[in-house]
Amino acid sequence: MPSTTQPSSQQLLSRENTLFKKVVRFYEQKQYKKGLSAAREILKKCPNHGETLSMKGLILNSLGKKEEALESIRNGIKNNMTSHVVWHVYGLYQRSERKYDEAIKAYKKALQCEKDSLTILRDLSLLQIQMRDLEGYKETRHQLFNLKPGQRQSWIGFAMSYHLLGDYDMAQSVLEEFRKTQQDRPAPAPDKPYDNEHSEFLLYQNLVLREAEQYEDALRHIQIHEKDIYNKLVLSEIKYHLYIRLNTFDRAETILRDLIERNPENKKYYFMLEKCLNLTNSDEKSKLYENLMEKYPRADAPKQICLQFLTGEPFSKSIGSYLQKGFQKGVPSLFQSVKYLYATPEKVQIIDSLLNNYLNNLTKYGTFEISTDDEDIEPASTLLWLQYYLAQHYDYLNKIDKAFEFIDQAIRDTPTLVELYMFKAKIFKHAGDFQMAASLMDEAQSLDTADRFVNCKCTKYLLRANQITTAIEIAGKFTRENSSPGDYLREMQCMWFELETARAHRRLKKYGEALKKCHEIDRHFQEFIEDQFDFHSYCLRKMVLCAYVEMLNLEDHMKGHRFFRQAAQVAVEIYIRLYDHPLSDQDNDKDDNLANMSASEAKKLKNKLRKQQLREQQEKQKQIDAERKKKEFQRSRNKDDGEEEKVKEDEIVAEKLERCEKPLEEAMRFLQPLEDFAANFLDTHYLGFEVYYRRKKYLLMLRCLKRMKKLDTNNAKFHSCLMKFLKMMELEPVTDERLRTIIDDELKTFNVKQGDSIRKIEDLNEEFLKKNSNSLTHRAEAAKVMLLINPTNNLKAIEYLTTLDPNFTDQNLKVCTNIYENMQSDDYGPIEKSILEKYRNQCHNLWPQANIFQSTPPSLAHSSNNGETNGGNNEAISQDHN
Structure with missing residues (x-):
């Protein structure tokens, strides 16, 4: 509505004033064409009317004409800066652009012109709670309460503003006063016997009492009002x-x-x-x-x-009974339900003994125990599920050959059971053969094409085998028709798919595509945070107050979710890689690979790369066509029903991401949320140290070291980071006396000083090696420190790396793969091919199925229908037993 205190030049005649009211009504009813027509009619007679110009801009903004809208709104402000309408409209525009800070400033300007506007105050309160400006929110809710004390939302919002600030007594006082006004509520209607809104109010009031630790009052409250809580x-x-x-x-x-x-x-x-x-x-x-x-x-x-606390014979009896019933019923998840028992070696031995006894008796007599009674004979399916469990049992114990033996026997007996093929694929995954695992999971999917779970598992396994195109095709079986599977999965915020795709692209050294997926996941979380905006008024109106408080707490820690954490770690690692090895230095990688191959191998690789490039171009063209059709349909729909367009996101371009000018600054975009919400993970501070080390931020490096030490003092990464910090201090001494004093004081807590001087890095590293001589991971990090001390002499470091011993506590596929990949990427300096080949052969003998240790060059170990190379698979190996 026009302001009554505006200048005479901005006052409309009666006819135009009526038209302006229609403009506002048309906008509220989303009849944008009619509203725009009415606004233009006003502007013909009053071309400088600020409020009409602002409303015209607001309508244009709803039609997606952002630049024209902003210009019109600014002209409206310029022509009538004393009107609350123009500032309110400007705030609405900034809110639609998600510039909430600017919108708050605009609303405050509007309130200076019209301090008692309920609409502006409500909009301002929504923005303040969205931005967690709790003090400002309290003040705004107080104003709304004073203006409309008869409304329920005024009381609840006023009380909640104190609750969120931790002033529980004041919040409880307001809630109790409001409850007293509700004692004369009308009796419930026959068709609606429950007053759920009042019930939710009472639960919220009790929540405030409990958070204030007034437990006796809370109990008394719940007992008095028990009948009203449903x-x-x-x-x-x-x-x-x-x-x-x-x-x-x-x-x-x-x-x-x-x-x-x-x-x-x-x-x-x-x-x-x-x-x-x-x-x-x-x-x-x-x-x-x-x-x-x-x-x-x-x-x-x-x-x-x-089963957790039983031991000995009672445990044997209980677990035996539990397992037997599971085998008889054919429970596929039986192993998952007792997997936690495998943390106790004594219980594992008992389970192993029972399983072998059952297998022997079922094979010979058809019963779990030796019996002459024919009625006790178990059906054939019991033996099948026992074999399935035995395969899981030995796979978990890393006895891969025995696991294959039992799963193969089960498949021979029952070749149509999907679960058997799925678990055989899982065994191959644990053995490091991702290509065969993907093939078997694809076979399982073909047995039941209507099962969404099997489809998702097949997609994931294909991605871990770096068969991205095939994975998208499989996922497309359950996506919307006439749309690209990739676009649909992004629209549905399917983050497990995007995360696995990012990892696959990184293994293939397509860093831009990997970063694109990480940025898409980041956008999803930003959307989660922005989507809460719609619930601020809804939850107060519908009185779902306890759930609303839980949602606010969840949103405050949203980026601590594992999907964001894992995507951020991938992104930061890639940005560090791009900083250390800019993409221009890697442009000739394919040519180098070709130079190391025979003529026939090189020809095969070129053909496959050409086919892959052609497929990628076709896929991109399909996506472009589908996106164009979608936009045309949406545009026509908007024209028909005047629906407001959503904020258009900037397109994420992979090429720009992988060729960014300042990778470390881009890494900080992902690192900062990790430090805020994933501080209890050591990898967060390890990545933080690596970024700050390259930026030469001494105090931030020291902070990361302190947090790593707090989490794990004997961690191998912590040791190498500490040694790097000491080496940097030695090569580039801190000149600032104050900073030097702080660092010296902090280093005393790391036990690296002897008297007033820092001990030699060589001595600290030797001491670390002696302490952890049976750990391959610790030896690998110690080798990095040796190279840090003397880069020219890497023979001793290589000896530590390439020495394998069954007595090592962590000599497994994941650790050895990680070392091999680091050796290939020259993280330990240049290494002779003969030494690398010797280490590969050692690992191949230990894990013959692992793709990465096969004699065939990794660039040729790929799927014949994809042409996508099988790069390093350490990420896939590091996945858990899911």
Whole structure:
């Protein structure tokens, strides 16, 4: 509405004023063409009317004409700076562009012109809670409360502003005053007997009391209003926690037993019952679970839990019974349900003995135990599931040959069971043969093409085998028709797919494509943060207050999620790589590979690379065509119904990402959230050190070292980083006396000083080696330090790297692959081909199936239908047993 205090030159005549009201109404009803026509009619007579110019710009913005809209809005402000409408419109424009700080400034300007505008105050409060300006949010909610004290949202928003600031007493005071106004609520209607909104309000009020640690008041509150709270499950759990806090264990036990009666498969309740009864020894727990298993004979949870603390003969009896029932029922997830027991060697031995006994008896007699009764004979499927379990059992124990033996036997007996092929693929993955693993998973997928889970697993295995094109085709079987699978998966924010694709591109040294996927994942998380904007007013209106507070807490730590953490680590590592080896230095890599091959091998590789390039071009053209059709359809739809276009994201171009001018600055974009939200992971601070080391930020390097030391003092990466820091201090001494004093004081905590002087790096490294002589990982990092000390003499370092011994505690495929890849990329300096070949042969003898240690050059070990090379697979090897 036009301001009543605006200059006379900006006041409209009656007809134009009516038209302006129509412009506002047309905008609110999304009738943009009519609104634009009405605005132009006003501007014919009043071409400098600021509010109309602003509204015209707002409509143009909704039609996607951003530049023209901004120009019109700015002209509106220039012509009438005293109008709250023009500033409010400018704030709406900035909000649509997600420039929330600028929008807040615009709203505050609007309030200077019209301090009691409810619409502006509401919009401002939404932006303030979005940006977590809690003090500003409190002030705005206070103003809204004073202006509209009769509205429920005014009370709730005012109370929540104090709650979020930690002023629980004030929040509780406001909520209690509001509750008193609700005592004369009308009786519930017959068609709606439950007042869920009041129930949610009472739960929120109790939440505030609990967070204020006023447990007695919270218990009293919940008892008084119990009849008005309709979520009985949450009510019982709240009462349990309050009784525990108040040490009223008998009442807490009663509630817990009722909860277990309600859901006997919820393990959390059993653990809570143990805590409530203060059970410490296994005998007491055993008696408890015996009673529970007797009371709930069909429940699986108590049977699983009791396996944790049983030992010896009781454990053997219980695990035997549990496994037998699983084999009889044919439970595919049986191994997953007892995998946690494999952390105890004694239990593994008992399980192994039982399994072999069952196998022998089932093969000979058809029963688990030796019996002459024909009624006890098990069906053939029991032996099948036992073989399936045995394959999982030996695979987990790294006895790959025995795992293959049992899974092959099971497939021979039942060649149509999908799970068998899937697990055989998993064994090949653990053995390092990703090509065969992908092939077998593809075969499993062909047996059941309607199973989305198998399709996803097949896609993931193909990506780990670097068969990206085939993986996209397989994933496309479950994506929307007439759209590119890649675009659809990005639109659906399918981050596991994008993360695996990024890793595959990195292994293929397509760093731009890998970074593109990492940036797409980063955008998803930014969208999660921005999507909460719509819920700020909705949750207050619908009174889902406890869930709203949980959402705010979740959003505050969103970038601590494992998908973002893993994508950020990939991105930072690539940017470090690009800084150390700019892409221009790698342009001739393919030519170098060709030079090392025979003529026939080179010809094969050229043909495959040419086919791959042709396929990639066709795929890109398909994506471009699909995107163009989609945009045309969307544009026509917008014209028809006046729907507001979404903010257009800048296109992510892979070539620009891999040829960025300042890789370390780009790395900081991903590193900063890691340091904020993933500080309990040592790799975060290792990557931070590597970035700051290259930027020569001494204090930041020291901070990373301190955090690494706090997490793991004997970590190999921590040792190499500390030695690099000391070497840098030796080569480039700090001239700033104040900075030098801080560093010297901090170094005392690292035990690297003897008196007032720092010990020699050689001595520190030798001491580290002696302490960790049986660890291959520690020896590899110590070798890097040797090269740091003397880059010209790498013979001793190479000896430490290439020496393999079964007594090493961590001599496994992942560690050896990592060392081999680092040797190939000259991380340990130039190494003779004969030494590299000798190490490869040693590893090949230990892991004959691993692709990376095959005699065929890695560049030729690829899928015949893809032509995509099989680069280093250490990332895929490092994946867990999923």
